[in-house]
Amino acid sequence: MYKVVTKRFLNDAKTICLFEIEAPLIARHAQAGQFVVFRLDEKGERVPVSVAGYDREKGTVTVMVQAAGRTTKMLHTVEQGDVISDIVGPLGKATEMEGLKKVCVVGGGVGCAIAYPIAKEMHAKGIDVTFIAGFRSADIVILKDELKAASDKLIIATDDGSYGEKGFTTVFLKNEIEANIKENKPQFDRVIAIGPDIMMKFLADVTRPYGISTIISLDPIMVDGTGMCGCCRVIVGGETKFACVDGPDFDAHQVDFDSLIKRAAFYKDEQDEAAKHICRITGGKESEHEPHQGSHARAGSRDPRHQFRRGGSGL
Numbered sequence: 074m075y076k077v078v079t080k081r082f083l084n085d086a087k088t089i090c091l092f093e094i095e096a097p098l099i100a101r102h103a104q105a106g107q108f109v110v111f112r113l114d115e116k117g118e119r120v121p122v123s124v125a126g127y128d129r130e131k132g133t134v135t136v137m138v139q140a141a142g143r144t145t146k147m148l149h150t151v152e153q154g155d156v157i158s159d160i161v162g163p164l165g166k167a168t169e170m171e172g173l174k175k176v177c178v179v180g181g182g183v184g185c186a187i188a189y190p191i192a193k194e195m196h197a198k199g200i201d202v203t204f205i206a207g208f209r210s211a212d213i214v215i216l217k218d219e220l221k222a223a224s225d226k227l228i229i230a231t232d233d234g235s236y237g238e239k240g241f242t243t244v245f246l247k248n249e250i251e252a253n254i255k256e257n258k259p260q261f262d263r264v265i266a267i268g269p270d271i272m273m274k275f276l277a278d279v280t281r282p283y284g285i286s287t288i289i290s291l292d293p294i295m296v297d298g299t300g301m302c303g304c305c306r307v308i309v310g311g312e313t314k315f316a317c318v319d320g321p322d323f324d325a326h327q328v329d330f331d332s333l334i335k336r337a338a339f340y341k342d343e344q345d346e347a348a349k350h351i352c353r354i355t356g357g358k359e360s361e362h363e364p365h366q367g368s369h370a371r372a373g374s375r376d377p378r379h380q381f382r383r384g385g386s387g388l
C-alpha cells in the first residue's frame with residue numbers, strides 16, 4: 074500500500090491534480106523522463122503516469138495527473154492520507170541530457186507536467202532552458218511559478234489568448250528559432266516536446282528544416298509497461314519499438330506519426346465501445362469477478378467512493 078502524503082489541484086478547472094506518494098524504492102531510483110504504473114486497488118487497471126518529481130530523502134514520488142477517464146477521475150477522489158494499492162517503477166529510459174547547452178522544452182496541456190521535471194533538472198545542470206507552455210485556456214494553466222523557476226525564458230500561451238500569449242506552441246517555437254538566427258545567438262541544440270500527438274507532429278515539422286535534434290515523449294496505450302504485451306508499439310525509423318522499454322523518448326524526426334495517431338484513434342473507439350458494454354457475467358452490476366485486461370476492464374462498474382481507506386491500513 075502506498076500512502077498519499079500531499080494532494081493538490083494545479084489549476085482553477087481542477088483538471089490536473091498533484092499527488093505526492095510514499096514510495097521510497099521508486100524515489101531512490103527515479104529520474105526525469107521515466108514513468109510509474111499505478112493501480113488504485115487490486116482489481117484496478119494499470120495506469121502509466123510520468124514521474125513529475127521525487128524526494129530521495131523523504132522517500133516520495135510526485136505525479137501530476139489529468140482526469141482523462143474512469144481511473145484517473147477515481148484517482149482525483151483519493152485524498153491526502155489515503156492509500157493506493159500499488160505503484161511500480163521507475164520504468165522507461167530517463168531523458169538524455171548529456172552534452173546539452175541550450176534547449177527549448179515545449180509542453181502542451183498536461184504535457185507541461187511531464188516536461189517540468191526535465192526542464193528543472195536541465196536548468197539545475199546549468200543548461201540554458203527556454204520553456205514554451207501551451208494550454209487551451211486560462212483555467213487549465215498549471216505550474217506558472219514552477220516553470221518560471223525551471224527556465225531561463227518562459228513563454229506561456231493559450232489558444233484563446235485568455236492567459237499569456239495567444240497562439241499555438243508551434244508559432245512560438247519557430248519565432249524563438251528565427252530570433253536565434255537573426256540575433257546571432259547560439260541555436261538550440263535540442264528541442265524536447267511533450268503533449269498531444271498532433272502538437273508533437275507539427276513541432277517536428279517546425280524543427281526539421283533547421284536540422285535541430287528533436288525529442289518527444291510518447292504516451293501510447295500501455296498495459297504491463299515492461300515490454301511484454303506489445304501494446305505500446307510505435308514505428309520509429311521504420312522499426313517497431315516498444316515505448317515502455319525503448320522510450321518513452323524518441324527522435325521526433327523518425328517517429329511515424331500517422332500510424333501513431335491512427336493507433337490511438339483505434340483504441341479510443343474500443344474504449345467508447347467498452348464504456349457502453351454491459352458485462353454478460355454481472356449484467357452490469359458491481360464487478361464481482363476479476364476484471365479483464367485492457368479496455369474491457371474499464372467497463373466494470375466501480376464506485377470510487379468505496380475504494381480507499383485513510384492511513385495505509387489496506388483496501
Ligand SMILES: Cc1cc2nc3c(=O)[nH]c(=O)nc-3n(C[C@H](O)[C@H](O)[C@H](O)COP(=O)(O)OP(=O)(O)OC[C@H]3O[C@@H](n4cnc5c(N)ncnc54)[C@H](O)[C@@H]3O)c2cc1C
Nearest residue numbers: 108121122123137138139141142143144145292293294295
Ligand atoms: C509513459 C506515459 C506517461 C504518462 N504520463 C502521464 C502523466 O504524467 N499525467 C497524466 O495525466 N497522464 C499521463 N499519461 C496518460 C495516462 O496514462 C492516461 O490518461 C490514463 O491511462 C487514462 O486512463 P483512464 O482510465 O482515466 O481513462 P480512459 O477513459 O481509459 O482513457 C482516456 C484516454 O487516456 C489514454 N489511455 C487510456 N489508457 C491508457 C493506458 N493504459 N496507457 C496510456 N494511455 C492510456 C487514451 O488516450 C484514452 O483515450 C501517460 C501515459 C503514458 C503511456
Ligand code: FES
Nearest residue numbers: 298300302303317
Ligand atoms: S506496455 Fe506492454 S510492451 Fe509496452
